[in-house]
Amino acid sequence: MSISAPTLTATRPAAGTRPGARLIQPVYLRTELRRLLRNRRSVIISLIMPPGLFLLFGTASAYRAQSAGHGNVTAYIMISMALYGTLLATTSGGASVSVERAQGWSRQLRLTSLRPAVYVVTKVIVAMVFGLASMAVTVLVGWWSGAQLGVLRLVACVLIAWVGSSVFAAFGLFMGYLLPSENVMQILGPALAVLAFAGGLFMPLDGGVFATVAHFMPTYGLAELTRGPLVGSAPSVWAYVNVVVWGVVFAAGAAWRFRRDTARV
Amino acid sequence: MNHITSPAVELRGLVKSFGAVRAVDGLDLVVQPGEVVAFLGPNGAGKTTTIDMLLGLARPDQGTVRVLGTSPDEAIADGRIAAVLQTGGLLRDLTVRETAELVASFVEHPRPVAEVLARAGLNGIENRVVGMCSGGEQQRLRFALALLPAPDVLLLDEPTTGMDVSGRREFWNAIRADAAGGRTVVFATHYLEEADAYADRIVLVSRGRVVADGTAAHIRGIASGRVVSAVFDGRAPSGVELAALPGVELVERRGERVLLHTHASDVLGRIIFGTTGARDVEITSLGLEEAFLTLTSAGAAGDETMRSTR
Structure with a gap:
């Protein structure tokens, strides 16, 4: 009834104060982190594989002895693997929207006061926390295994990698909304490995066609920037351009698919 | 409130x-x-x-x-x-x-x-x-x-x-x-x-x-009834006329056949036989499922369905 509407509005909480409108959802964040830790696949991929790869490829005694910028080659490989780990963690964090759409969870959430944007913010926060955890493990393992790098430079590397990996959280979201697959990481895992190779994350680029192509990979700019504090030379302007352009592309793509997903048909 | x-x-x-x-x-x-x-x-x-x-x-x-x-x-x-x-x-x-x-x-x-x-x-x-x-x-x-x-x-x-x-x-x-x-x-x-x-x-x-x-x-009532159906040659009675016959609860047309839902099929049958030019008269009972199907498929062929609202 139209007469009753004003009275009702007065007795109801304003839209902004509903529990689902708050940007930070402590219970949801806690639950999501618990889910990640419970998921064996995500733990192996993000917390065990990157330090494992580092131990496999980065700890030869020759690498420990050989210097690379302000540290040794072991530190160089540790930083690269830490970055790879956080890329995996943030991408899979973002891409988890795919599984949740397939399971109908997003539809269930739309029956609550939770705002769709808050859902995405929660996903990104969790992805970033997991990315940081992934890097922490690799760096700790590296520290124990002979990586040499000044603490300040190490912290700078980690912070740059971490902030930059938000580009990949957006990538994961975009792909999670785009790909209908129940397990989108089976596609994105190999894709990231290829991108890491092609972007020069696993081995330095020595010029030639590969190096030229590498400059356009979404992993290239971030790898350059992340290693900046270690190698000691300022990254090229193209590294910045690369990160910004890919960041805009992925964020715009995620926003586009997100809008489509929440638009009512 | x-x-x-x-x-x-x-x-x-x-x-x-x-x-x-x-x-x-x-x-x-x-x-x-x-x-x-x-x-x-x-x-x-x-x-x-x-x-x-x-x-x-x-x-x-x-x-x-x-x-x-x-x-x-x-x-x-x-x-x-x-x-x-x-x-x-x-x-x-x-x-x-x-x-x-x-x-x-x-x-x-x-x-x-x-x-x-x-x-x-x-x-x-x-x-x-x-x-x-x-x-x-x-x-x-x-x-x-x-x-x-x-x-x-x-x-x-x-x-x-x-x-x-x-x-x-x-x-x-x-x-x-x-x-x-x-x-x-x-x-x-x-x-x-x-x-x-x-x-x-x-x-x-x-x-x-x-x-x-x-x-x-009410729905069970419809379901427990029978259907008297017939084909009318010549001047077919209108839906209103049919609905006014004793005991008719619902009138449905399927092509040339008219279906009358009723709980008094004997009375209705006599009237149909006695006073109208109906042919091919059928009296069928309607189980729960049939009633359901009848009602839910009534619109299917674009037929006209008339009924008294509750």
């Missing part, structure tokens, strides 16, 4: 098409607070589409949706309407309690999680992972989630699909026990017995329209 005077659900001239298919085709429905209404119809009748529009998950092409005098979005955000969806909607890797606690965190003043789980008959499996729960248990969990905001209106979309008989009974017992407090319940189903057993009122839908609306007894 003023909202008591607003209908719980008010649908007016609802139309929704998907491409060339009109899923909902001019549907009107008003449900008063406290009613338990079955939305009965075959698959593809437009039940789920209607429920989606009631929940604000889909937007009608035409017509209006009001829930408790407000929009579906507002009603959802305030927890005044809640729903148990047909499938999905649960994270398989969370436990029953974690799921309820999570959803409760989105509700302004949620009912205690333990209380709702008990209501839904989930005692003893609170710590079970959702993926390990049976279909019936998952459905009771969805029901528990819907109870968290203590909604005034509860929508259930085919809630017992895939459950065995005992699971179905347990589920309805849980709903009944909780609905005693005057909650409005609207449930979609294609089980006639379910509608008959649990609803005060049955709204029969077919091809996106309401084709019959009445108490369970």
Whole structure:
């Protein structure tokens, strides 16, 4: 009834104060982190594989002895693997929207006061926390295994990698909304490995066609920037351009698919 | 409170098409607070589409949706309407309690999680992972989630699909026990017995329209009757004339054949034979299923159906 509407509005909480409108959802964040830790696949991929790869490829005694910028080659490989780990963690964090759409969870959430944007913010926060955890493990393992790098430079590397990996959280979201697959990481895992190779994350680029192509990979700019504090030379302007352009592309793509997903048909 | 005077659900001239298919085709429905209404119809009748529009998950092409005098979005955000969806909607890797606690965190003043789980008959499996729960248990969990905001209106979309008989009974017992407090319940189903057993009122839908609306007894009445059908040569009586014959409850035309639903087939038969030029007269009894099929397929061939409203 139209007469009753004003009275009702007065007795109801304003839209902004509903529990689902708050940007930070402590219970949801806690639950999501618990889910990640419970998921064996995500733990192996993000917390065990990157330090494992580092131990496999980065700890030869020759690498420990050989210097690379302000540290040794072991530190160089540790930083690269830490970055790879956080890329995996943030991408899979973002891409988890795919599984949740397939399971109908997003539809269930739309029956609550939770705002769709808050859902995405929660996903990104969790992805970033997991990315940081992934890097922490690799760096700790590296520290124990002979990586040499000044603490300040190490912290700078980690912070740059971490902030930059938000580009990949957006990538994961975009792909999670785009790909209908129940397990989108089976596609994105190999894709990231290829991108890491092609972007020069696993081995330095020595010029030639590969190096030229590498400059356009979404992993290239971030790898350059992340290693900046270690190698000691300022990254090229193209590294910045690369990160910004890919960041805009992925964020715009995620926003586009997100809008489509929440638009009512 | 003023909202008591607003209908719980008010649908007016609802139309929704998907491409060339009109899923909902001019549907009107008003449900008063406290009613338990079955939305009965075959698959593809437009039940789920209607429920989606009631929940604000889909937007009608035409017509209006009001829930408790407000929009579906507002009603959802305030927890005044809640729903148990047909499938999905649960994270398989969370436990029953974690799921309820999570959803409760989105509700302004949620009912205690333990209380709702008990209501839904989930005692003893609170710590079970959702993926390990049976279909019936998952459905009771969805029901528990819907109870968290203590909604005034509860929508259930085919809630017992895939459950065995005992699971179905347990589920309805849980709903009944909780609905005693005057909650409005609207449930979609294609089980006639379910509608008959649990609803005060049955709204029969077919091809996106309401084709019959009445108490369970009324619908059962239609179902227990017979159909006298005949072909009229020459001047066929009009629908109004036929509806005025003694005992005629519903007039239906299928091509040249006219079907008269009645509880007095003997009387009606004599009149038809004696006073009209009818030929090929048939008198058939109508079981529950046939009544259901007759009513829900009446619109199928674009035939005219006349009936007295309740």
